[in-house]
């Protein structure tokens with residue numbers, strides 16, 4: 001480990017959202033102190049200052065890069081939204097969209113975020129010839145679409161519980177993959193040579209138990225970025241994308 005990494009360790013690796021939220025605190029406290037002390041700064045400047053400090057702290061903690069962008073924009077966007085005289089229907093529409101795309105987020109603690117094309121390419125390189133790949137929680141079908149174009153020999157299955165994601169993935173992959181509207185926890189994994197999962201830290205212990213119970217000996221479990229406590233992967237692939245993803249690969253025991 002180099003000196004810079006000791007001084008600036010990676011934090012909140014299993015709960016980056018918590019880190020992103022906490023990163024707002026210093027800026028908010030400072031803004032409140034300034035307002036309390038009678039400093040009359042324009043509200044837009046305070047909002048921008050909170051955003052910049054939250055993004056800087058997220059960078060210091062080495063959170064995935066999208067949290068930097070979210071932190072930079074979150075409070076300024078709140079300020080803009082509060083100023084704009086928006087019809088409440090827009091908020092309802094946003095809520096419905098969120099519900100349709102992230103139905104599993106609250107119940108299973110697995111929201112929608114997307115694998116990079118590079119992660120899908122690294123996955124495609126590791127698929128055995130004429131194998132079956134299941135993407136558990138296939139989202140909008142991005143990884144399957146990339147694999148379909150690189151590995152026409154592979155049979156592709158996606159499982160998704162959020163209706164809008166399922167529909168978009170199904171339209172995107174028509175004729176190239178079987179996209180099932182189903183709960184991944186009720187999907188048997190025995191047909192897969194490779195199971196790909198980009199879920200969340202909360203899901204990993206249960207996924208490991210399921211994989212051990214159902215997957216065939218020698219088949220591969222590939223997790224994008226999220227580790228399984230106490231299960232050492234057989235291979236780790238550094239993907240070199242914006243989110244600093246890693247593919248963690250376990251071979252199922254005989």
Ligand SMILES: C[S@@+](CC[C@H](N)C(=O)[O-])C[C@H]1O[C@@H](n2cnc3c(N)ncnc32)[C@H](O)[C@@H]1O
Pocket residue numbers: 101102103104105108110111112113114115135136137138139140141142143159160161162165182183184185197198199
């Ligand atoms: C982090 S996204 C990954 C999407 C896609 N695999 C990718 O890598 O781009 C996780 C997806 O799993 C879905 N999901 C969450 N819980 C699920 C469940 N119990 N059954 C099926 N899908 C689920 C979510 O709706 C979301 O689309």
